[in-house]
Amino acid sequence: MNIRVVFKIPVLILGLIPAYCSAQKLTVTQLQCEHLAHPLGIDNPFPRFTWRLEASTNGTLQSAYQLFVGTDSLAVAKGTGTEWQTTKVSSAVQLITYNGTTLQPFTKYYWRVSLWNQNGNALSSAVSSFETGMMQEKNWQGTWISDSENIHTKPAPYFRKQFETIRKIVSARAYISAAGLYELYINGKRIGNHRLDPMYTRFDRRLLYITYDVTHNLQSGQNAIGVLLGNGWYNFQSLGVWDFERAPWRNRPAFCLDLRITYSDGTTETITSDKSWKTALSPLVYNSIYTGEHYDARLEQSGWNTANFDDKKWQSVINRQAPAKIISAQAMQPVRHVEKLVPVSQKQLNDTTYVFDFGRNISGVTQITLDGPESTEVRVIHGEKLYPNGYVDLSNVDYFLNTATQLYDPFATDIYRLGGKGPQTFMPHFNYKGFQYVEVSSSKPLKLSKQDITAWFMHSDVEQKGNIKTSNLLLNKIYAATNASYLSNLFGYPTDCPQREKNGWTGDAHIASETGLYNYDAITVYEKWMADHRDEQQPNGVLPSIIPTDGWGYEWGNGPDWTSTIAIIPWNVYLFYGDSKILSDNYENIKRYVDHINQLYPTGLTTWGLGDWAPVKSKTPVELTSSVYYYADVNILAKTAALLNKKEDAAIYAALANEIKNAINSKYLNLETGQYAEGFQTEQAVPLYWGIVPGELKIKAAAILAKSVEENNYHLDAGILGAKAILGALSDNGQAETAYKLATQDSFPSWGWWIKNGATTLYENWNIDLKRDLSLNHVMFGEIGAWMFKTLGGIKADEAQPGFKHIKLEPNFMLPEMDCSHNSPFGYIHSSWKTERKQIKYTVVIPPGCSAELSLPAKIKIHNAGQRFNNSSINLSSGTHQFTLIP
Ligand code: BGC
Numbered sequence: 020m021n022i023r024v025v026f027k028i029p030v031l032i033l034g035l036i037p038a039y040c041s042a043q044k045l046t047v048t049q050l051q052c053e054h055l056a057h058p059l060g061i062d063n064p065f066p067r068f069t070w071r072l073e074a075s076t077n078g079t080l081q082s083a084y085q086l087f088v089g090t091d092s093l094a095v096a097k098g099t100g101t102e103w104q105t106t107k108v109s110s111a112v113q114l115i116t117y118n119g120t121t122l123q124p125f126t127k128y129y130w131r132v133s134l135w136n137q138n139g140n141a142l143s144s145a146v147s148s149f150e151t152g153m154m155q156e157k158n159w160q161g162t163w164i165s166d167s168e169n170i171h172t173k174p175a176p177y178f179r180k181q182f183e184t185i186r187k188i189v190s191a192r193a194y195i196s197a198a199g200l201y202e203l204y205i206n207g208k209r210i211g212n213h214r215l216d217p218m219y220t221r222f223d224r225r226l227l228y229i230t231y232d233v234t235h236n237l238q239s240g241q242n243a244i245g246v247l248l249g250n251g252w253y254n255f256q257s258l259g260v261w262d263f264e265r266a267p268w269r270n271r272p273a274f275c276l277d278l279r280i281t282y283s284d285g286t287t288e289t290i291t292s293d294k295s296w297k298t299a300l301s302p303l304v305y306n307s308i309y310t311g312e313h314y315d316a317r318l319e320q321s322g323w324n325t326a327n328f329d330d331k332k333w334q335s336v337i338n339r340q341a342p343a344k345i346i347s348a349q350a351m352q353p354v355r356h357v358e359k360l361v362p363v364s365q366k367q368l369n370d371t372t373y374v375f376d377f378g379r380n381i382s383g384v385t386q387i388t389l390d391g392p393e394s395t396e397v398r399v400i401h402g403e404k405l406y407p408n409g410y411v412d413l414s415n416v417d418y419f420l421n422t423a424t425q426l427y428d429p430f431a432t433d434i435y436r437l438g439g440k441g442p443q444t445f446m447p448h449f450n451y452k453g454f455q456y457v458e459v460s461s462s463k464p465l466k467l468s469k470q471d472i473t474a475w476f477m478h479s480d481v482e483q484k485g486n487i488k489t490s491n492l493l494l495n496k497i498y499a500a501t502n503a504s505y506l507s508n509l510f511g512y513p514t515d516c517p518q519r520e521k522n523g524w525t526g527d528a529h530i531a532s533e534t535g536l537y538n539y540d541a542i543t544v545y546e547k548w549m550a551d552h553r554d555e556q557q558p559n560g561v562l563p564s565i566i567p568t569d570g571w572g573y574e575w576g577n578g579p580d581w582t583s584t585i586a587i588i589p590w591n592v593y594l595f596y597g598d599s600k601i602l603s604d605n606y607e608n609i610k611r612y613v614d615h616i617n618q619l620y621p622t623g624l625t626t627w628g629l630g631d632w633a634p635v636k637s638k639t640p641v642e643l644t645s646s647v648y649y650y651a652d653v654n655i656l657a658k659t660a661a662l663l664n665k666k667e668d669a670a671i672y673a674a675l676a677n678e679i680k681n682a683i684n685s686k687y688l689n690l691e692t693g694q695y696a697e698g699f700q701t702e703q704a705v706p707l708y709w710g711i712v713p714g715e716l717k718i719k720a721a722a723i724l725a726k727s728v729e730e731n732n733y734h735l736d737a738g739i740l741g742a743k744a745i746l747g748a749l750s751d752n753g754q755a756e757t758a759y760k761l762a763t764q765d766s767f768p769s770w771g772w773w774i775k776n777g778a779t780t781l782y783e784n785w786n787i788d789l790k791r792d793l794s795l796n797h798v799m800f801g802e803i804g805a806w807m808f809k810t811l812g813g814i815k816a817d818e819a820q821p822g823f824k825h826i827k828l829e830p831n832f833m834l835p836e837m838d839c840s841h842n843s844p845f846g847y848i849h850s851s852w853k854t855e856r857k858q859i860k861y862t863v864v865i866p867p868g869c870s871a872e873l874s875l876p877a878k879i880k881i882h883n884a885g886q887r888f889n890n891s892s893i894n895l896s897s898g899t900h901q902f903t904l905i906p
Contacts, residue, residue, distance in 0.1 A: 044075040047134055047144035053350050054542050054596075060152030060194065060230025062348040064122055067600065069114045070132050070144060071846055072867040077898025079867040083109045083135040088119055092129040096146050102128060107135070111868055113845065114598055114822075124154040125192070125279060152230050152348045153194060159346065161291035163198075164336040165273035166298040170254050172271065174300040175449070178246040178336065181326055182290050184237055187283040191237050194279065195246075196228035198342040199253040199272025200308075200449045204245035204324035205236040213353035214477055215308075215449065218511030218547065219252050219523075221554040221567045222342055223268035227349035227547075228275075237280070244290070245324025248272040249306045249449025252567070253342075257309040257428050258421035261522065266569035273339045275346070297333035299323075303448060309521065310420065310428050312447040316438030317393065351479070351543035354510055356383070358476035362457075362469045368409050370464040375472055379779035380455045380796050382507035382517030383477035385433070386446040389465065393439025396462040401431040401454035403518065403795040411458040415793045416519035431518060451477050453507060453518030453796045455779070478506040484843075485538040487807045490836035493763055494807065496774045501804035504781040505535050508798050512548045512567065516783065516794040522565040523548070526581035526632070527799035530743045532588050534804035536595040537814075537841055545592050549605050552585055556608055560615030578628025578641075579648040580740060585612050586652040590659070596844055597822020602659045609656050610668070616649050617675065623682030625649050632799070633784050633792070634738035635768050637699040643687055644701065644740045647709045650679040654710070658818070680711050688712070693719030700727050701741030707752060708744030721752030733760040735768050735785065739799045746803060750810040750831070755876075758810060759833045762803060770803055812839020812850040823848055826871035828895070832859055832879060832906060845869050852904075858882070859904040863895060871895040880905045 049071040053061055072081050085107045087100030094101060103119020122128070127150045133143045153159060166176045193210060195203055197217060203210040210231050217227035250256060254272055255263035278290040302318035322328045363378035380403055389397055402411035417430040431452050435445045457474070459467060487498045508514045513528035513535075514521050528548075535541050551567050562585060564576030586609045589601040616625055628645035631638070657672035683706065687695045693716040695702040703724035706712050712720045724745070727736065737745055749758035765771030768785030776787055783797040808814050813830030816823055823843035828850060830837075835854040840847055846866030852859050859879075865871050874892035875881070881893075882903045 045079065045136060045140065045142050046073045047071065047132060047142060048073055050130070050132070050144055050147035052130070052147070052149035054540075055350065057148050058350060059150045059192070059232060060228070060348045061149050061350055062152050062154050063350070064154065065117045066122075066149060067114060067116050067598065068130060068132070069844060071113065071844070072134060073846065074136075074867040074897070077900075078137070078896040079898070080137040081111050081113065081134050081868050082137050082139070083107050084112070085133040086115060086130065087132075088117065088128055088130040090126060090128060092146050092148070095129040095131055098133070100130070107133075113868065122151050122154070124151050124158050126151050150230070153228065153346070156344070156346055159194075159275060159277060160289050161275045161277045162293050163273045163275045163339040163341050164292045164294075164296060165271050165339050166334060167337050168271050170269055170271055171256070173256070173305045175250070175303040175306055176248050176272070176298050177301045177320075177323055178248070178274070178296050178298050179243060179324060179328070179330055179333070180290070180296045181241060181243045183241055184280060185239060188234060188237055189281050189283050190232070191234045191278065191280045193231045193233045193276065194228055195231075195274060195276045196226050196346050197248060197272060197274040198222055198226060198268070198270065199274075200249035200251040201274055202247045202448055203231070203276075204247075205233055206238060206242055207245075207322065207325040208236060210236065212355055214356065215251070215354045215451070215510065217349055218351070218354070219567055220551055222253055224343055224554040225345040225347060225550065226343045228346055229349050233278070241326035243324055243326040243328065244276070244278065246274055246276065247301055247303065247448065248274060249303070251308050251449060255307070255309065256305075257307045258424045259309060260419045261520070261565075261569070261571050263309075263569050268342060268569075270342070273342065275341070294336060294338065296336045297330045298336050299330070299333040305428070306447070306449045307428060308450055310430050310450070311432045311434070311452070312450050313434040314445060315436040316443055317436060319438060349547075351511065351547050352481050352540070353479070354477055355480040356475040356477055357480050357506075360474040360476060362472060365467075365469045366409055371462070372410075372458065372460045373467050374405065374409055374411065375457045375459070375469070377455055377457070377474045380453065380503065380507070381474060381476040382453050382510075382796070383451055383475045384447050385457055385472055385474050386444060387435075387459065388442050388444045388471045389435060389437055390442040391437050391439070391461065391465045392463055393437060395437040395439070395465065397435045397437065397465070398429070398460050399433045399435070400429070400458040400460070401452040401518075402456050402458070403454060405456055411456050414790065415795070416453070416516075418791060419519060451510070451517065453516060453794070476506070479509040479511055479541070479544050481509065481539040481541045481544065483538060484540050485808060485841045486838070487812065488838040489807075489811065489834045491763060491834055493765060493771050493774060494834075497762070497770045498804055498807055500774065500778055500780050501534055501798070501801045502538055503779060504796055504798040504801060505531055505538065505804070507780060507796050509535070509541070509544060511544060512551060513544075515799070516797050518796065519794050523551070523567060524565055524581070525562070525577075525584040526564070526629070526739065527797065529584045529587040530739060531798040531801040532591045534798070534801045536591055537805050537808045542592055542596055542598070545588055546601055549585075549589060549601060553605065553608055556585075556611065560611035560613075562612065576629050578645050579616060579625060579652060580628035580630065580645050582612070583648045583652050585609050586655040590655045594816040594818060594821050595823075597820075597824060599662060603663055606659060606663060609652065609659065613653050613656050613672070613675075620649075623679040624686060631701045631738035631740045634701070634741070635736045635785055637697070637701070637736050639699055639701040639705070639741065640696060643683065643696060644705050646679060646683050647705050647711055650676055650683065650711060651709050653679060683711055684713065688716070690716070692723070694723050695720070698723050698727060700724060700731075700736045700745055701738065703727065704737065704741050704744035704748040707748035717752050721749060721754050724748060725754040725757040728757050728761055733757070733764050734766070735761060735764075742800050743802045746806040747809065750806070755810060755831045756833060758806070759831070762806065770800065808839060808841060811837055814839060814841050814848050814850055823866070824869055826865065826869060828863060828871045828873040830861070831876060832904070843869070857906070859906060861902040861904050863900045863902070865895055865897045865900070867897045869897050875904070878906065
């Protein structure tokens, strides 16, 4: 048993030695607007500003700030903000919302902040910037255009426009939105390094546009703009079980573009998409986001996107209706090629077939250089498994594709037809896959070597914010696999798996959201995805189980155990960033959702949901897990109401939360023993983790849970809802060692069992011998990553002071060595130790402006500076603190 004791002793009395004794060095860094550095194309009329204080001495605080926003960078540098200038505000906040003159579209704003520390010393940040975009739909000048083909036409369309500029250009911006996917070119050069733009949304309600600085892509004289359009989720041509081919928005892809040029004389000119553009079918003869791409190099038109190309044979474009009323800025981290992988091995199976192994499972694309006779057809098949004979095995993931279409639309396969004019490099434009192995087969013998093929790990390019390294190799591998699955499933919205479905399954996403937020700067993706939620929500509050959706998922799988994303994700983002915007943006939606469940299930118990998906053996009643998620939503709603000063709602929903809790406990809890239902792992873990268990019974309920784990010889008997809860339920209630044994188990069923069998990502099912439902890249069992931060390193957010302004530090020293860090909005939090000669050398770093309460397991004693302290908990100010602990 592992109970924590909390004493409040100011750190100075303990005489801890500050890590840095040199003269204080203070800087302000990480200036961001809308959680992005120097963003272009911001539409929010009230953007948020954040910054970070870096300090070399312990105990540094921001006592006041002053912010300057203006259009003249020099004036801002000198301390004049023509658009907004706050007074010197006595406050420690490092996130404020713009409140100046009305921001104008297409305008670059500069900003900086002055800060004062606790001694009144002032410092100033460098000048940063943000630039507004369209701000309102009416500012678009272009027309939505397309070609005259219909939804069944397979080849992707090219578009081009030539124009002349003579005057001196000082800046140029391209604003482009597409229904479908696009690649934009100017004078033959691809613009930007994003992939799969615009991100997937509910296309008939909201489309995103992207802004590029193209000042240096234009040339004096003749210029050409080229656009290649792909289908994406908009014109879904594969036939699967999710009905995307029948999506209400489906149409031939279209786009709208404004190229806004500012000349040195101050005038502007906008080149727009309109009837003057020309179009032709491209060599990209088929593209499906779901299956693959087919490219015929014989159909290439060299120089199609450059000036002086002869487009006489090209067709006229047609005008199209704007696909949605809302066209808003894509203010988020884009999908990119984030990591390059080279094959770890290559096998030639015969003179026309090679198989490459990339060593780990990823989401992304392959890029291949091929040289062979004209018309040679090359198939590049991507999969997670191999058959015993060495060929790629797709049977674990290809079964939702209509088999009748497999002939012309094979799964996970790119098809290239060679032009026969020497070596050429191919890569899909509008598709990605989930894979580790690649089979390349050709209609004629080809020579291939490892150098000819690379793989790109693609995902939303969110910066890494967390890191865990332990002395346990298995845990390190589980941690890496969890992150790999999280990233493989982040493509502008969280997905379930990158190979089989690419669906925005809600349940998978809320389960993995803490793991994601500990490790990655994912706020912009979640903010966008919550807008997708708002787009999809029915007036009565109901949400679909996959988001975005074509309409599928309002019928199945959308109970509170899945669609609680609407409450859980905003709350988690708030905890990790201390930014309440996502809560206020979604407040009415959470409320509508909760009210709907309340109307349908006035007793407080709901049977709506899928229950503990992918279990081992024991089956927990759906009513128990779904009612607990319903409680979690109402509880979040009540807390949010209080936070947003909606007192009446706060009281109503706090009372409702209590009723639900009582209803669950009166039906399922044995008040004598602390057992829920049959006492299965999920039955005990879920109420414990989500705060249903009455205080006095927690220890008993956790003991029953620990016993079940022990009786299963430290194995899981839980599906995804149980696996989300079990490690925390044990650790937070005196059973951390049992949680640790479970987390480091390596026989079936366990996370370690996957790793032992070669996993580099998390799987969809514990049983690795299944023939179906065994994607090898699902993140829905991914809470273990968050648990390593919360329970091993012990870095926990405090909802009273979110964003890690105040940190609950509760490490557990079960490992001889541990390094756990999280780069919070205020800076790096570090909790690390090494065990040397039976002493634990424990180092903690708390960011400037933050404080922490360190509480240690009762049996650990602090031994510092030659003294022994019998306390187990101390308050820490910012800076570095070192402790010697005696276990
Ligand atoms: C998906 C899951 C999802 C589940 C819900 C599966 O097909 O891959 O991750 O949560 O269905 O039932």
